[in-house]
Amino acid sequence: MRFLFLLFIIVPIIEITLLIQVGQAIGAWYTVGLVLLSAFIGVNMLRYQSVSTLARAQQRANQGEIPGREMVEGIVLAVGGALLVTPGFVTDVIGFCCLIPYTRQAFANAMISRFTVVAMNSRQASFESTFGGPGFDPSSPEGFESKEQSQQEGAHYADSPFRKDKPQSHGGDVIDGEYQRKE
Incomplete structure (x- = not known):
């Protein structure tokens, strides 16, 4: 979060400084023209590249595959x-680096690997909080309770339905044997 805050402060300062320096070097109107020209070229490149990416996504979807990479490239x-x-x-x-296919694919690969790491960490944390078992404490920073806490609070695992030594009661009369339906 701090990184984004700094990014939103530092990038405009760099942009303003660079625009002033270029404006002093080539003139203010030429600088404005250069900025407008880059925006015009960029929008046209964006249109072409997005149509290409959309066509690849439709092709993968028609083959029955999920167009995940194309979705990330769209972002x-x-x-x-x-x-x-x-x-x-x-x-x-x-x-422009986001529009050039080689660098766009590199950005997409970086995003996919980052999403994968975040998803794996989230899945592991979810698994541990659900199935952590004795010793797992989701409220502690380390995730595991101390040995003293485990011994003191061990009673709350006594009612676990997954204990092997606990007799299973089904809440009624259960007769072991075979069942045959007569119609």
């Missing part, structure tokens, strides 16, 4: 398009 394309419309040169460079 990268959307971010790239937003950055290209934003006035500035740094955002334009990052936006």
Whole structure:
């Protein structure tokens, strides 16, 4: 979260500084024209690349596959398009990198690997909180209770239906044997 806050403060400062320096070097109107030209080229590239990505997604969907990679590339394309419309040169460079197929696929691979790590950690935490068993304490920072806590609070595991030494009561008369339905 702190990273995003710094990003939203640092990037505009860099953009303004760079726009002022380019404006002093080539002139203010040429700088404005360059920013508008990069936005126009970027929007046209975005249109072409998004149609291409959509066609690949439809092809994979028609084959019965989930177009996950294409969906992630679509997110990268959307971010790239937003950055290209934003006035500035740094955002334009990052936006063009999101539109070039090689770098877009690299960004998509990085996002997919990050999503995979987050999902695996979430799945593990969910599994441990559900099936942690004796010694697992989801309220503690480490996730496991101390040996003293485990001995003191061991009674709450006495009612577990998964204990092997606990006799199973079914709440009524149960007769062992075979069952045969007569019709």
